[in-house]
Amino acid sequence: xxxxxxxxxxxxxxxxxxxxxxxxxxxxxxxxxxxxxxxxxxxxxxxxxxxxxxxxxxxxxxxxxxxxxxxxxxxxxxxxxxxxxxxxxxxxxxxxxxxxxxxxxxxxxxxxxxxxxxxxxxxxxxxxxxxxxxxxxxxxxxxxxxxxxxxxxxxxxxxxxxxxxxxxxxxxxxxxxxxxxxxxxxxxxxxxxxxxxxxxxxxxxxxxxxxxxxxxxxxxxxxxxxxxxxxxxxxxxxxxxxxxxxxxxxxxxxxxxxxxxxxxxxxxxxxxxxxxxxxxxxxxxxxxxxxxxxxxxxxxxxxxxxx
Amino acid sequence: xxxxxxxxxxxxxxxxxxxxxxxxxxxxxxxxxxxxxxxxxxxxxxxxxxxxxxxxxxxxxxxxxxxxxxxxxxxxxxxxxxxxxxxxxxxxxxxxxxxxxxxxxxxxxxxxxxxxxxxxxxxxxxxxxxxxxxxxxxxxxxxxxxxxxxxxxxxxxxxxxxxxxxxxxxxxxxxxxxxxxxxxxxxxxxxxxxxxxxxxxxxxxxxxxxxxxxxxxxxxxxxxxxxxxxxxxxxxxxxxxxxxxxxxxxxxxxxxxxxxxxxxxxxxxxxxxxxxxxxxxxxxxxxxxxxxxxxxxxxxxxxxxxxxxxxxxxxxxxxxxxxxxxxxxxxxxxxxxxxxxxxxxxxxxxxxxxxxxxxxxxxxxxxxxxxxxxxxxxxxxxxxxxxxxxxxxxxxxxxxxxxxxxxxxxxxxxxxxxxxxxxxxxxxxxxxxxxxxxxxxxxxxxxxxxxxxxxxxxxxxxxxxxxxxxxxxxxxxx
Numbered sequence: 001x002x003x004x005x006x007x008x009x010x011x012x013x014x015x016x017x018x019x020x021x022x023x024x025x026x027x028x029x030x031x032x033x034x035x036x037x038x039x040x041x042x043x044x045x046x047x048x049x050x051x052x053x054x055x056x057x058x059x060x061x062x063x064x065x066x067x068x069x070x071x072x073x074x075x076x077x078x079x080x081x082x083x084x085x086x087x088x089x090x091x092x093x094x095x096x097x098x099x100x101x102x103x104x105x106x107x108x109x110x111x112x113x114x115x116x117x118x119x120x121x122x123x124x125x126x127x128x129x130x131x132x133x134x135x136x137x138x139x140x141x142x143x144x145x146x147x148x149x150x151x152x153x154x155x156x157x158x159x160x161x162x163x164x165x166x167x168x169x170x171x172x173x174x175x176x177x178x179x180x181x182x183x184x185x186x187x188x189x190x191x192x193x194x195x196x197x198x199x200x201x202x203x204x205x206x207x208x209x210x211x212x213x214x215x216x217x218x219x220x221x222x223x224x225x226x227x228x229x230x231x232x233x234x235x236x237x238x239x240x241x242x243x244x245x246x247x248x249x250x251x252x253x254x255x256x257x258x259x260x261x262x263x264x265x266x267x268x269x270x271x272x273x274x275x276x277x278x279x280x281x282x283x284x285x286x287x288x289x290x291x292x293x294x295x296x297x298x299x300x301x302x303x304x305x306x307x
Numbered sequence: 308x309x310x311x312x313x314x315x316x317x318x319x320x321x322x323x324x325x326x327x328x329x330x331x332x333x334x335x336x337x338x339x340x341x342x343x344x345x346x347x348x349x350x351x352x353x354x355x356x357x358x359x360x361x362x363x364x365x366x367x368x369x370x371x372x373x374x375x376x377x378x379x380x381x382x383x384x385x386x387x388x389x390x391x392x393x394x395x396x397x398x399x400x401x402x403x404x405x406x407x408x409x410x411x412x413x414x415x416x417x418x419x420x421x422x423x424x425x426x427x428x429x430x431x432x433x434x435x436x437x438x439x440x441x442x443x444x445x446x447x448x449x450x451x452x453x454x455x456x457x458x459x460x461x462x463x464x465x466x467x468x469x470x471x472x473x474x475x476x477x478x479x480x481x482x483x484x485x486x487x488x489x490x491x492x493x494x495x496x497x498x499x500x501x502x503x504x505x506x507x508x509x510x511x512x513x514x515x516x517x518x519x520x521x522x523x524x525x526x527x528x529x530x531x532x533x534x535x536x537x538x539x540x541x542x543x544x545x546x547x548x549x550x551x552x553x554x555x556x557x558x559x560x561x562x563x564x565x566x567x568x569x570x571x572x573x574x575x576x577x578x579x580x581x582x583x584x585x586x587x588x589x590x591x592x593x594x595x596x597x598x599x600x601x602x603x604x605x606x607x608x609x610x611x612x613x614x615x616x617x618x619x620x621x622x623x624x625x626x627x628x629x630x631x632x633x634x635x636x637x638x639x640x641x642x643x644x645x646x647x648x649x650x651x652x653x654x655x656x657x658x659x660x661x662x663x664x665x666x667x668x669x670x671x672x673x674x675x676x677x678x679x680x681x682x683x684x685x686x687x688x689x690x691x692x693x694x695x696x697x698x699x700x701x702x703x704x705x706x707x708x709x710x711x712x713x714x715x716x717x718x719x720x721x722x723x724x725x726x727x728x729x730x731x732x733x734x735x736x737x738x739x740x741x742x743x744x745x746x747x748x749x750x751x752x753x754x755x756x757x758x759x760x761x762x763x764x765x766x767x768x769x770x771x772x773x774x775x776x777x778x779x780x781x782x783x784x785x
């Protein structure tokens with residue numbers, strides 16, 4: 001199994017490499033680090049902008065060298081420079097070629113430290129990648145021997161939500177990590193002009209949470225029947241007046257990973273991040289993996305296969 | 308019979324109310340007191356203006372003549388008295404809610420259901436009335452901008468010579484869609500809407516006053532006192548929403564002082580705007596022309612100026628602000644039914660929250676369909692009167708409730724006490740009764756039938772399914 005890390009060309013990709021190493025160590029996978037450069041243009045007239053090409057190649061090599069220094073000696077890692085029109089296409093080509101199972105990216109430098117922010121490449125991949133995409137918060141760091149200790153599956157009791165939990169349970173079992181099923185009850189403010197007090201929305205959120213807790217129990221029972229178990233099972237409902245608050249409410253630790261599903265509105269085999277998942281991702285204090293429905297389905301099937 | 312009555316008057320414990328909505332998901336919790344006098348006053352003004360003033364004159368002037376000005380003052384005075392009583396009842400319950408929840412906590416289940424019946428009128432029917440008013444202004448705007456109007460058959464109720472009021476139905480459907488998606492009006496939107504509403508009404512007064520003609524005021528009160536009070540009943544509808552100030556109590560800084568001042572300030576602002584609009588309108592146009600006039604304020608302006616632009620501006624402002632009013636009213640209605648559903652007195656269907664949208668979808672659809680039927684097929688004057696009587700009776704109960712509560716629970720800590728007790732609540736009760744007695748008999752009869760239906764429902768279903776009947780209203784306190 002291979003974990004592919006996308007390296008930006010023009011900045012240190014420490015967060016992405018750290019995250020890639022942690023995931024590869026947890027899943028006992030190979031690392032493949034890749035940076036993408038645009039091909040010469042127009043084709044066949046490479047000399048016209050040879051200097052620019054040289055500069056690109058040089059910076060790609062530098063990025064690779066930097067990444068090489070960051071990978072601990074005990075992890076097998078290979079490095080590749082791909083040529084492609086666009087970074088996202090290049091990364092997906094490399095992933096296909098090497099049979100990668102996870103695609104790891106860092107956050108945009110425009111984001112807030114400690115939160116996930118999509119750069120243009122991540123945004124593209126979050127609407128087109130057939131394999132799960134992992135995004136690290138900006139400035140993510142971990143010790144060289146760190147592993148994933150707990151995977152939290154975001155769960156909202158809608159169609160297809162169970163499958164993601166089962167899929168994540170399988171991956172957590174493989175990584176010898178715990179599984180936590182988490183739902184986020186966001187209470188919007190009640191408009192006071194409606195004359196029904198300030199707490200009408202709290203009641204709606206509570207009712208939603210009561211339903212979701214029932215569904216959480218049911219899905220955890222499903223997980224308990226799996227042949228390979230995560231190291232521990234838990235569930236949580238976070239309350240907050242906005243997504244940030246609700247996500248913070250359930251508490252996070254080092255070694256946490258958050259998994260969200262992709263929207264049912266998108267195609268089955270690609271990630272298509274919905275507005276709600278997108279909000280969860282943006283407010284996550286820990287790395288996030290976004291799983292396309294097709295991949296969730298395949299992973300869930302694998303999790304259910306007898307040992 | 309005694310046990311039945313005992314059951315009917317059981318009250319919902321306040322700690323249960325608090326636990327049900329637990330702020331942090333673990334029960335209890337205080338909201339931050341962040342609302343000062345000015346924002347609170349704006350909440351009152353924003354919740355009140357826009358419900359009626361844009362179209363109520365066409366209904367009220369034929370009843371009262373130019374003396375409609377006094378009808379506004381009477382309706383305003385009664386509204387102010389009731390709002391003060393309402394603030395005391397709201398302040399006696401430490402958890403905020405609607406008058407349904409206040410009545411449930413202090414006066415008993417059957418009273419709460421009676422109040423709920425009134426609230427269904429106050430919200431549902433006023434939503435319909437407001438939507439019908441919106442459709443008048445939409446037609447006016449379409450006519451001014453594109454020279455095209457929706458034909459009567461599709462923009463009038465059957466009584467008005469049409470088939471269905473389609474724009475009103477479409478507006479309600481739009482609001483329902485927004486609510487299902489989870490839109491709610493923010494404080495900022497409310498502030499913007501207040502500004503728009505007041506701006507167009509001030510524009511009406513400033514431009515309309517140039518058309519002042521004292522001859523129009525000659526026959527000042529053609530129908531005497533009866534006409535004035537009859538119109539006050541219709542107009543009372545325009546004051547619906549003032550109670551929103553009291554329901555914000557939990558978040559108000561220094562509520563004992565802020566609350567009454569905000570209520571009185573909001574009332575003064577609203578009443579002065581209404582009276583100014585009314586004075587200008589009756590002076591600018593002979594009273595005979597009000598009857599059946601659509602989008603009245605815009606029409607008056609156009610006649611005064613002799614051009615269509617002021618009417619267009621006013622219609623545009625009315626359309627935007629009435630839209631937001633409709634949204635909030637339908638929203639309020641769904642959440643009140645939701646609360647009744649959670650208390651067990653409506654089938655679970657009403658408190659179901661859709662997993663995907665996280666909003667009570669079923670409930671919203673039922674409410675929207677019901678309001679759309681009312682708006683599509685009933686004339687606006689009937690809708691306005693039904694709203695008025697619903698609100699008046701709810702306030703009547705609240706005012707009596709204040710008196711009862713002072714006798715039964717004199718030591719209950721109250722965030723706010725009515726000034727001039729017992730005169731204020733008694734005046735409030737008398738005022739409500741006086742205005743109600745001047746409504747059309749048909750309105751009172753329909754109202755009586757409606758309350759009877761709700762009470763029959765309560766005694767056949769609600770009393771047995773109430774979560775208080777189950778003895779453990781704590782199933783969701785895990």
